[in-house]
Amino acid sequence: MTALPYFYPGARLFAAPIDLNGAGRYVHWGVVQLSVANLVIIGLMLVVFMAALLLPFPRGRGRR
Amino acid sequence: MSRRPRKTAVPDPAAFPTRSYDLVKEFTIALVVVVLLTVGLAAVFSSPDVKPVTLASWSRADGADFTATAVSELGGTSGTAGYGPPYNHTPGAAQKLGPVGLQSAAGVRIPVDTTNDFVLRPLRDAPEPPAVTAALATWAAAPAARQQAWTRAYSDALAKAGRGAPAKGDYGPVPVLASRLLGLARSGALDGELQAEGRFYQTDYTRPLLFLSDGSYLESLARAEHLGGDQWGMMNETGNFPGQAWLWLYTFWYQIDPFKSSGNADALIWGLMALLSLCLMLAPFIPGVRSVPRWTRVHRLIWRTYYRDQAMERDRRVSGR
Amino acid sequence: MSGMGGAGGGWTGAVRRRVVRALPPEKLLPDTQPAYMASWIYVFGVLTVAALIVVLLTGGVLALKGPAWWHVSGAGKYVNGLHLWSVELFMFFMVIHLWGKFFMAAWRGRRALTWVTGAVCFFTSIGAAFTGYLVQQNFDSQWIAGQAKDGLNSVGIGAFFNVLDFGQMLMWHIVLLPLVLGLLAIWHILLVRWRGIVPPIDAATIDPADATTREAAR
Known part of the structure; x- marks a missing residue:
């Protein structure tokens, strides 16, 4: 499977430095089959969620 | 003390101490962050765009698969021909959700007659060489049983021959019709014929997509990209791009029994997901589910400053009394 | 003609008073938030x-x-x-x-509708993303349409919502779903502003009248 060839205007200018086309990488774990890309995204979501819970939030000026 | 705590309303946020909080500044920062992330991710990774398959590219890449599919469309034995609603009336083909047959109830609203729509009409619409005219006449004059015997025999012969030439047999006009359709497809003419159907503007790709889906070529390409239904394909994307990861639960059910071996898998999983979606939506009203936040105590972490201040306040009161 | 409560302005005045009462400017765009936030x-x-x-x-x-x-x-x-x-x-x-x-448990304190509109936003977004994949006009769209039609047909939806019809899907993707999602999102945000930020579970407020601690949200 190939991506569209780069023949249109601006193709070279806007070409991505990291090419995600080509054979996809997958992890298999029992019945689970997951692309590395999705795994990274899901992992990042969990990390960001945990960070949001754990990192101290700057305390603003109190009022009342 | 056995006095149950009064089931009071949650206190009004206005009754709590406040602190200054600039919502507009927060929104502006959020927007800038998202814009920068988007601009950066798009610049670094771009987006996937794998060329579509056309009837022309399919018939050129895998003529045997195209011909076998065309014969099954002609003989009414393809996936689409026996699909049932909404494309045609095929007894027993519709899926059911327990006793409920929503597929049948919706009726045949997008009628597709594969014999005529996919094979005979495109052949008639194109310039007809004399052999094709004669073959079309022979087909039209034959009774349905005869037509089916020809297509069945030719389908079997094609399957046996693989990519080679099929053995000789009584296939009537079928080989001529199939070969002409293959020629039209390879020339690119069939793509236009299936789409335009006598019109000029066209935005509905139902027929060419159904024809493509009946072959095994499209599926073989999809499986190579891990897009098959039993490969968690719904959440995958071509290449190494992230896909619709939020469909993880929907695609999960297709990997396990009883769904993966059920003829009603689509209806069952749709019904299950509708139910689970309703549960998510109505979580505040479902006993047990609505108490999970209290049990998990993640909230103690989120509001740890508040709870700590409360505890200190309590201690101060107790010692001051 | 005078509106309810003796105030004038007809229907327009009544709507304005109701809107301002529910969401006065300082509640719609407050510059403070509860300290627990x-x-x-x-x-x-x-x-x-x-x-x-x-x-x-x-x-x-x-x-x-x-x-x-x-x-x-x-x-x-x-x-x-x-x-x-x-x-x-x-x-x-x-x-x-x-x-x-x-x-x-942010649905506490008459905030269930906020949760429900949020959940519907989530489902609408899935639909919007899905139709987006369908209108890419590439191999992805072809395969996703071919697969999705089976799920939708199996429960009768495919007869009306035809994923193989590019024109229909484009309209859903660029008109109907963004419109519905936009309206839902606005409703959701207004509900958040109307009810305020949900207090912590089991939050107690100091009642200034009798200075006793009141347990709430049991």
Whole structure:
């Protein structure tokens, strides 16, 4: 499977430095089959969620 | 003390101490962050765009698969021909959700007659060489049983021959019709014929997509990209791009029994997901589910400053009394 | 003609009074928040809104040039990349927002409708993303349409919502679903402002009248 060839205007200018086309990488774990890309995204979501819970939030000026 | 705590309303946020909080500044920062992330991710990774398959590219890449599919469309034995609603009336083909047959109830609203729509009409619409005219006449004059015997025999012969030439047999006009359709497809003419159907503007790709889906070529390409239904394909994307990861639960059910071996898998999983979606939506009203936040105590972490201040306040009161 | 409560202005006046009573300016755009609103988890709602705006704007740029542009232009491909990645960010932030609100039991205190509209926003977004994949006009769209039709046909929806019909799906993707999602999101945000930020589970307020601590939200 190939991506569209780069023949249109601006193709070279806007070409991505990291090419995600080509054979996809997958992890298999029992019945689970997951692309590395999705795994990274899901992992990042969990990390960001945990960070949001754990990192101290700057305390603003109190009022009342 | 056995006095149950009064089931009071949650206190009004206005009754709590406040602190200054600039919502507009927060929104502006959020927007800038998202814009920068988007601009950066798009610049670094771009987006996937794998060329579509056309009837022309399919018939050129895998003529045997195209011909076998065309014969099954002609003989009414393809996936689409026996699909049932909404494309045609095929007894027993519709899926059911327990006793409920929503597929049948919706009726045949997008009628597709594969014999005529996919094979005979495109052949008639194109310039007809004399052999094709004669073959079309022979087909039209034959009774349905005869037509089916020809297509069945030719389908079997094609399957046996693989990519080679099929053995000789009584296939009537079928080989001529199939070969002409293959020629039209390879020339690119069939793509236009299936789409335009006598019109000029066209935005509905139902027929060419159904024809493509009946072959095994499209599926073989999809499986190579891990897009098959039993490969968690719904959440995958071509290449190494992230896909619709939020469909993880929907695609999960297709990997396990009883769904993966059920003829009603689509209806069952749709019904299950509708139910689970309703549960998510109505979580505040479902006993047990609505108490999970209290049990998990993640909230103690989120509001740890508040709870700590409360505890200190309590201690101060107790010692001051 | 005078409106209810003796105030004039007819229907218009009545609506204005009702709106102002429910959402006075200082409640709609307050410059303070309850002190318990002190966690990074609170920023995921506004990040989701910001991402939705970027999704709508980048989709708007794609609409300016038409659905085929991004296949034949480097700039178009880049804008399509912006649209894709803003959607990935939108879903990313929305799901974290959903997790956060679930663990806060943020539906407490007459906030169930806020939760429900949020959940419907989530489902509408899945539909909007799905129709987006269908109108890419590439191999992905062909395969997704061929697969999705079976699920939708099996419950009768496919007879009316034909994923193989590019024109119908494009209209859903660029008109109907963004409109519904936009309206739902506005409703959801107004509900948040109307009810205020949900207090912590088992929060007690100091009642200034008798200075006793009151347990709530049991």
